[in-house]
Amino acid sequence: MNFTDEELLQELVKRFENSNLLIAEQKNLMSQLEKMNEKLLGSEKVQSMFLSNIRNEINNPLTSIMGLANELMGHLKEDQGFQKKAELIYNEGFLLEFQLANIFIAAEMEAGETTPHIVQVNIENLISNTINSYQHLLDKKKLRVKLESTLPKNEKFKTDAEKFKTILCNLLMNAIEFSPSESNIDIKISINAERILELNIIDKGIGIPEESIEVIFDRFVQLDSGSTKLYMGHGIGLTVVKSILEFLEGGIELSSKINQGSTFTVHLPESHTSDEMDEFAQDGNEFMFFDEDMEDL
Amino acid sequence: MIGITENISKHFLYPSNLFASKERHYVTTILGSCVAICLYNKKYKFGGINHYMLPLWNGEGLASPRYGNIANEKLYEKMKSLGSLNDHLVAKVFGGANQIKSTINIGQRNIQVAYDLLEEFKIPIVAQSVGGTIGRKIIYDTYSGTVKMKFVKKEE
Numbered sequence: 001m002n003f004t005d006e007e008l009l010q011e012l013v014k015r016f017e018n019s020n021l022l023i024a025e026q027k028n029l030m031s032q033l034e035k036m037n038e039k040l041l042g043s044e045k046v047q048s049m050f051l052s053n054i055r056n057e058i059n060n061p062l063t064s065i066m067g068l069a070n071e072l073m074g075h076l077k078e079d080q081g082f083q084k085k086a087e088l089i090y091n092e093g094f095l096l097e098f099q100l101a102n103i104f105i106a107a108e109m110e111a112g113e114t115t116p117h118i119v120q121v122n123i124e125n126l127i128s129n130t131i132n133s134y135q136h137l138l139d140k141k142k143l144r145v146k147l148e149s150t151l152p153k154n155e156k157f158k159t160d161a162e163k164f165k166t167i168l169c170n171l172l173m174n175a176i177e178f179s180p181s182e183s184n185i186d187i188k189i190s191i192n193a194e195r196i197l198e199l200n201i202i203d204k205g206i207g208i209p210e211e212s213i214e215v216i217f218d219r220f221v222q223l224d225s226g227s228t229k230l231y232m233g234h235g236i237g238l239t240v241v242k243s244i245l246e247f248l249e250g251g252i253e254l255s256s257k258i259n260q261g262s263t264f265t266v267h268l269p270e271s272h273t274s275d276e277m278d279e280f281a282q283d284g285n286e287f288m289f290f291d292e293d294m295e296d297l
Numbered sequence: 298m299i300g301i302t303e304n305i306s307k308h309f310l311y312p313s314n315l316f317a318s319k320e321r322h323y324v325t326t327i328l329g330s331c332v333a334i335c336l337y338n339k340k341y342k343f344g345g346i347n348h349y350m351l352p353l354w355n356g357e358g359l360a361s362p363r364y365g366n367i368a369n370e371k372l373y374e375k376m377k378s379l380g381s382l383n384d385h386l387v388a389k390v391f392g393g394a395n396q397i398k399s400t401i402n403i404g405q406r407n408i409q410v411a412y413d414l415l416e417e418f419k420i421p422i423v424a425q426s427v428g429g430t431i432g433r434k435i436i437y438d439t440y441s442g443t444v445k446m447k448f449v450k451k452e453e
Contacts (some may be wrong), residue, residue: 112315112362289424
């Protein structure tokens with residue numbers, strides 16, 4: 001076939017235009033892919049941040065509700081009816097917050113995303129503050145809490161304050177729930193020479209049969225279950241307590257007698273702050289497990 | 298290569314935790330009788346690691362990655378959810394020293410749990426340092442898959 005110069009030129013122009021079109025289309029696709037990739041990366045971040053995100057989504061409004069209900073209770077003193085309602089809002093919010101704290105920490109631990117935040121804690125203060133925040137529940141059942149401490153004044157103990165508080169709240173809530181009205185709850189704390197904290201929470205409640213002591217820390221176990229159960233909660237609390245204590249290298253024991261009450265005993269060794277934890281080195285024994293062995297495969 | 302750390306994120310992995318990310322991290326952890334599996338995606342160059350203390354969950358407490366059977370399964374699932382297929386994955390296994398006299402071979406049993414899972418999913422073990430009586434500190438570069446290890450005196 002013979003082409004004139006002009007025909008050849010036209011063909012070339014046509015082909016150039018075609019290839020330009022292709023390139024433009026490729027660029028377009030590429031940018032779409034890049035956008036997609038960005039979105040995917042974003043969603044992965046969102047996924048891994050899910051827990052901490054939803055935690056704030058729930059905690060922030062709940063804190064507002066409780067703060068406002070608390071304020072209402074103060075202002076509505078002249079109107080008994082409304083004050084009662086504000087009180088109800090506060091109390092329900094309090095229980096909701098308590099349960100959510102357990103659920104969040106359980107989810108965090110089951111996902112393997114728990115980090116210890118070790119600080120110097122004034123254990124005695126923390127305990128009495130916690131008791132104070134449960135005062136409305138204690139008043140309702142006319143319970144008295146007696147705190148007995150052998151700790152020197154202003155004694156500081158290195159541990160994860162938030163997790164310790166969760167342990168305490170669960171045990172206290174448990175004691176309140178199962179104590180008969182107008183009884184005493186005793187809390188004892190001491191720290192021994194090896195810097196192990198011992199916490200006893202003693203109630204005069206219904207007690208736990210011996211054969212059930214084993215299962216009480218299992219997930220979602222409440223001894224009296226079913227729709228007729230007398231007590232609230234879904235048995236996640238003690239499971240959470242046990243898991244937190246394991247995480248902090250402590251432990252919990254329970255002794256109990258039917259109709260005489262239960263004693264929960266917590267042992268918690270003092271934690272190290274993160275900068276103390278790194279004291280490892282023993283020089284001259286470094287090993288590298290390189291990537292070559294990976295690439296050979 | 299590990300050593301000079303410019304702007305690479307560092308992560309300290311606590312016992313009973315696990316970590317996996319598509320972004321490059323240097324993950325440090327210290328092992329006694331605990332075991333850590335480093336899973337590495339050699340195709341897309343990222344990795345994940347766990348650190349478990351006991352071999353099997355007995356239903357007590359939470360089903361957390363404190364236990365080997367749960368930790369290994371969860372790490373594997375996480376690597377898959379980040380886009381790994383089985384034949385992208387290789388493993389390095391560390392730890393399982395028997396430091397404490399009284400415990401009944403916890404280290405050895407922890408190692409066995411790792412082997413069992415990796416065999417089940419047909420993930421090859423390309424490097425390992427397990428057993429013995431001394432603890433280990435490892436730094437895992439999740440981008441290159443390199444693991445730097447030191448024997449350490451400190452017990453867990």
